[in-house]
Structure formats: C-alpha cells, structure tokens
Amino acid sequence: MKVLILGGKRFLGRALVEALLEAGDTPVLFNRGLTNPELYPKVTNLIGDRDGNLEALKRRKWDAVIDTSGYVPRIVKQSAKMLSGKCETYVFLSTISVYQDFRTLDIAETYPLAQLDDPTSEDYAGDDFGPLKALCEYEVQQNFDGRVLVFRPGLIVGPYDPSDRFTYWPWRVSLGGQVLVPSPPSTNLQFIDVRDLAEFIINRIKAKSEGVYNVTGPRKPATFGSLLVACREAALSNASFVWVDESFLLENEVYPWSDIPLWVPSIDPEYAGFYNININKALKAGLNFKPLSQTVSDTLEWHRSRPGPPKLKVGMNIARETELLLKYQKY
Structure with missing residues (x-):
C-alpha cells in the first residue's frame, strides 16, 4: 500500500x-x-x-x-x-x-x-x-x-509528544518526593497512545472503511490514581501523592492544563463529558490499546533521551509546588 x-x-x-x-x-x-x-x-x-x-x-x-x-x-x-x-x-x-x-x-x-x-x-x-x-x-x-x-x-500521548502534557507526569513522579495532585484519585482520564492511533488508522484504510470515529482510550477510562501508580512503577520512584482539594487549587490560581497538565476540574459542569467520550464504534472496528505501563515507560525513556535538560512546556516548577504543599497543610 x-x-x-x-x-x-x-x-x-x-x-x-x-x-x-x-x-x-x-x-x-x-x-x-x-x-x-x-x-x-x-x-x-x-x-x-x-x-x-x-x-x-x-x-x-x-x-x-x-x-x-x-x-x-x-x-x-x-x-x-x-x-x-x-x-x-x-x-x-x-x-x-x-x-x-x-x-x-x-x-x-x-x-x-x-x-x-x-x-x-x-x-x-x-x-x-x-x-x-x-x-x-x-x-x-x-x-x-x-x-x-x-x-x-482526544488527548494523544506517548514518545515525541511536543505538548508535554502527558510527559509531565512520568517526569515529575520520577523525581520522587511529595507530588501535588488534584483530588480525587478516581477522576476519569482518557487518552490514546500515538502508536495505537497510527495502527488503527492504517487498519481502517486497509479495511476500506469510511465514516467518523472517536478515538481515545483506554477501553474503560483510566484514573488519575492509576496513571500516577504506573508512573511510579515505571520510574522506580519513591514518590508519594498529596491529593489536594480542587477548591484550594482554584483559590490559589493554579490553572488546569498549564499548571497541572490533564486536570479538568470536576466541579466545572462545562467539561463533565471531556473524559467520557464514547468509543464503542472504534472498539467494534478493532481499536486496541497498549498497556498503560508501556505508554508511561516508553514516554519516560524518550523524555530522558531528549537533549537537555529539556524544559517542559507545561506544569508548575518545583518551588511553586513546594509552596502550595506547605500552604495546603494549613488549609
């Protein structure tokens, strides 16, 4: 072809x-x-x-x-x-x-x-x-x-992602220590490994398909908690997670996506469905997913190979994160 x-x-x-x-x-x-x-x-x-x-x-x-x-x-x-x-x-x-x-x-x-x-x-x-x-x-x-x-x-992730939105989490967890994370751990996340998306596209071309497909994943939405555990295991890190109330973050002008990548505040009804996209049509057509652990490991390995140390385009710096964690202890 x-x-x-x-x-x-x-x-x-x-x-x-x-x-x-x-x-x-x-x-x-x-x-x-x-x-x-x-x-x-x-x-x-x-x-x-x-x-x-x-x-x-x-x-x-x-x-x-x-x-x-x-x-x-x-x-x-x-x-x-x-x-x-x-x-x-x-x-x-x-x-x-x-x-x-x-x-x-x-x-x-x-x-x-x-x-x-x-x-x-x-x-x-x-x-x-x-x-x-x-x-x-x-x-x-x-x-x-x-x-x-x-x-x-939806959100496309994996090696060579120029946005750094997903990459931030494997990198930050790899540093260890206390990691600030928006509560609750059960918050849904949806994303697709760029390699899974590529394979599905080629698959559909060869099947002579046509029409529209939502393509994100995994089969059932992941959670912030499961992502961070996968990051800690991939990095062999000693990181611990401090689950911070969304109200505190918003009061302190912590911004979704730019300061905390992937975070969509659950208290915002405008985005209730952002991580709840229906992918049944793609699943029936054969969309497959790499294990989350592989996506995380490969992304971290790629990030570590970048000329650098590379500055991530998103995510707060460690000083700001530490300041917020100290403030949250008194909240």
Whole structure:
C-alpha cells in the first residue's frame, strides 16, 4: 500500500511512517521540509506548501492520503480537491474538540458540532480550533471524490509528544518526593497512545472503511490514581501523592492544563463529558490499546533521551509546588 502523508515528521506523522514501514507499506511525505529534515532519508519527501503550492502532488497516485496537518478549511479544501482521483481514501485527523460542548456524558460521533462565530476566522490556535476542525471535516467530505475517513482523537500521548502534557507526569513522579495532585484519585482520564492511533488508522484504510470515529482510550477510562501508580512503577520512584482539594487549587490560581497538565476540574459542569467520550464504534472496528505501563515507560525513556535538560512546556516548577504543599497543610 502506498500512502501519502501530509506532514509526517512530527509526533503522529512519525508514528504513521514507522507503522507503515514496519507493515511493509510505502509512505510518501509532503511538507515544507522544515521540521526534522534529517528523519527518514530513505522515504520520499515531496516539498511544497499546503497553502497554494501543491505542484509536487500532480501526476502521482496513492492508495490513500492521511492529512495530519489540516487546521484551516480553505487550505484543506485545496488538498481535498487536488487529491480527488489520485487516491481512493482521504483520512482526516480531526479532534473531539469539534463537539459543541462537553456538558454531556458518553458523547458519540453523532453529537452536534461546534459552530464558528466569525466565518472569516483562521485562528486555529485559540477558541476557534474546534469549529475550524469541524469545517475542515466538511470540506473534505464535500470536495474529495472517494472514501473519507475522519478520526476524532482526544488527548494523544506517548514518545515525541511536543505538548508535554502527558510527559509531565512520568517526569515529575520520577523525581520522587511529595507530588501535588488534584483530588480525587478516581477522576476519569482518557487518552490514546500515538502508536495505537497510527495502527488503527492504517487498519481502517486497509479495511476500506469510511465514516467518523472517536478515538481515545483506554477501553474503560483510566484514573488519575492509576496513571500516577504506573508512573511510579515505571520510574522506580519513591514518590508519594498529596491529593489536594480542587477548591484550594482554584483559590490559589493554579490553572488546569498549564499548571497541572490533564486536570479538568470536576466541579466545572462545562467539561463533565471531556473524559467520557464514547468509543464503542472504534472498539467494534478493532481499536486496541497498549498497556498503560508501556505508554508511561516508553514516554519516560524518550523524555530522558531528549537533549537537555529539556524544559517542559507545561506544569508548575518545583518551588511553586513546594509552596502550595506547605500552604495546603494549613488549609
């Protein structure tokens, strides 16, 4: 199978390339040649720009295209139209952020999608990220003549994750000592190992599937407690966990995601369903999951191999954490 990947040298793109090569398939990359240019010297890398320079895609054909880098509907429309007739399946990587809200538990693929307030916006780095992705899905479905596969992942984790949102926890627990964690330990978490996502995408292409899939995991939601235990075991750490009331954290201006990665306050009804996404359709189609222990161990091993010491993009520093723990003792 010959597969074109729009992008291909960051995180999910890397996982897709490696899974295709391992399966004996042929990945071909299309990008600007700016990110990790040294990777995959034996893989064909076509150079161009999604926004107006698709010349390198002319007079070529593939079995499928996987679009890992589509954020702006106008630009996604260009590639969908260009690749019609050049491949049988267009795979678009979307997100669960396309849903209109997370107030409901067990959100399935038919849940209403978010609407863009400003039809001229192309600012995918802010609040318009989800609505823009929803419009990108629409442009693919309207402009590509062939099978369309849309994957809506939740949080994607594992080695080479540029966000550091999951990586923070294996790293922090590996340092040992008292670790500040938002209470309660039973809080649901959902995420998917990037390698599991890549394998499922390739699986669905080969099955000649089409349609939309929510893709997150594990089969039953993990918890903050189970994640931290897996981190402690992977790191052979002596860390102990201090479960801090959410009200204390919010009163002290501790911010979800930026200060405490993965934390979605349970007292916020707006996000009650964020970690309760329905993945039954993907499970029936064969979505599989690596053990949590493997994802944690591999992520920690990768993080330790980074040139460094690398500064994580998220998570509070140790001094701030210590200050809060001391204050919480008197709370």
